[in-house]
Amino acid sequence: MNLLAQVDPKTFWNAPNSSAELYVKLSLALLFGIGLAIGLMFAPPQMRKMVIFTVTFVSGLFYVLFWLFPAPINRQPSDAPRGPIEGLSFWISDSQSVVASLTNVISGFLIGLGIYSLLRVHLGKIAKQQKDWFFSAVLVTCLCLMVFFGYADWKQRLDPQNFILADPKNWGFINYGRDLLFDGLLQNMDAGMFSIVAFYIMSAAYRAFRARSVEATILLVTALIVILSLMGVVELMWGGVMDGISKENDGLKALAES
Amino acid sequence: MAINEPTNATHWSEKLQSVPKPVIFGILLLFSTVPLFFPVQLPNKPIDASIDFYAQAMKIPDGGKIILCSDWTNSTRGESKGEMEALLRILMRKHIKFVLLSIGDVQAPQVAKDTIREVSDEEVAKGGTAYKEFEDFVNLGYYAAAEGTILAINNKVLSVAQGKKDFPVGAGPKDALLSPVFSGIKTVSDFNMFILVTASSTNRTILERITNCPMMYMVTGVMVPENTSYYASGQLKGLCGGVKGVFDLENLMEYGINNPGPHEIESEKYKGESIPGWPGKTNTGKGTAYYFALHFALALLVVAVAIGNLGMFVAKRRSK
16 A cells, blocks of 8 residues: 555656656645745744644654554455454555655755754854854855765766766766765764763863762762773673682582582 | 862872873873783683674574664774674675665764775785675665654565665666665565664664564663663674674684684583684774773773772861
8 A cells, every 4th residue: 555656556646757747746746835834934823833733743643553553463465454444554554664754854854954054053153253253164164065075976976877986096076075075074073073072081080070979979889880891801800700609609509419 | 079270289189189181181192092002912701792693693694684774983983893894794704795774873874885895895805705885785875764764674674775776886876676685575574683883872763663673783882781681681682882892703703602722712502502703814803903902091090080089088088
């Protein structure tokens, strides 16, 4: 069972790939979406709250039903539902993967929202020359460079003729640029930044990990035990001690039984 | 309250609490870097979780198929990259095909691909065969909606790969479902194992949703306590944790399990079975390189806590 755009043969909700009918339907859907968004912007706050509440509730209800509604057992591909209850069960089971794809697409929109928010804040800082506006300029420049080189590199690799780009010897300016920005800069700065955390932890361990109360002492001792367990040599020595005690107990037990 | 600035301390207990930050940082730098240049082979007994991980990985039939979820990035490469390299060596030597995906971080797929390329080149240099994208592994990329995706993998694994493209060697992008990795796959139960390499909370996302395929985890050292309970309950068939876990795996890859010899690694659980290693091949990596330095760094952490508290107690007594 398929939903909406996946249904075959084609219905009102879909059209053949790359056809004019498909592009017309996509354009109409886009216009409808924009109209809906503008309509919501001018809607009274109470109505907006109701819309948000309804969308959130229906989205959550799907997964609640998925977990709680009886799932089909031993279902074969040719099986058809034998009633409304089983029909709903089949529909929930079939549509979960479609809903997962939908949430992936919606999550992708969140990246766009994040970029818009970043640009709004930092471009404003640059325009008004507020404190530390230079760092905002660096951020916006790096964002634009990464988007440009990343997208351009991806578009090049999508071309079937460009399979030779798998070998770095065939790289051009765009490919080297992406490699420098991602593998050369971002990855190494990522590693460097988290390595700095080790110094902060050391400083915190020396200055702040103090047994000032009973609870703090228990927490400290527990943390020390966990740290010691990460040291293989300590674990080996402790295991040897435990094995020794265990063997001694076995010996005493055998003696008592004899 | 923490003392942030060195004070004009007179008594040794006050001086003990006010060592300057640059000195602390310098000592840490020395303790964590010098052992890297002068490594010492430390004695080691692999723990049960690591032995189970290795044994279960070796029991996957040659040419089998797994799902590999790689959710780590270079921020945790000290542990996660070592884990990934050890795992990939096992997979490549057994010609196990895998589906690669990520749910934790957008950078993770590229980081994983870079590591796969490095290990493949290493195997080729030692006389093995290269691991080719699309033929031996297929990269499904990053999925932003983690919960829904993992649920879809458990219920309808092929739907997750629908519409995804991968890049075969010497050709343009192709539909991922056409890859030999997906040949014969109908449900997630057709995969031999689901292995997660992670440094974040994706362990819980997967544990709550994958019920139709056995699972094993490779996690960072700080995540070992929270995942040990899942291993102990049997939900995970094996667990490799931190640098210690990687070092265990590297030892196991060298000596195997229950193989007679001077470095025999015994396991009661696998008594009667002899699981081989690959002596003579490249088995050591980041686990062996970092194991000694890790002991120094952790010992320094313990000493720092002890010194700070000692100074505090003595100063308290003096003030009374």
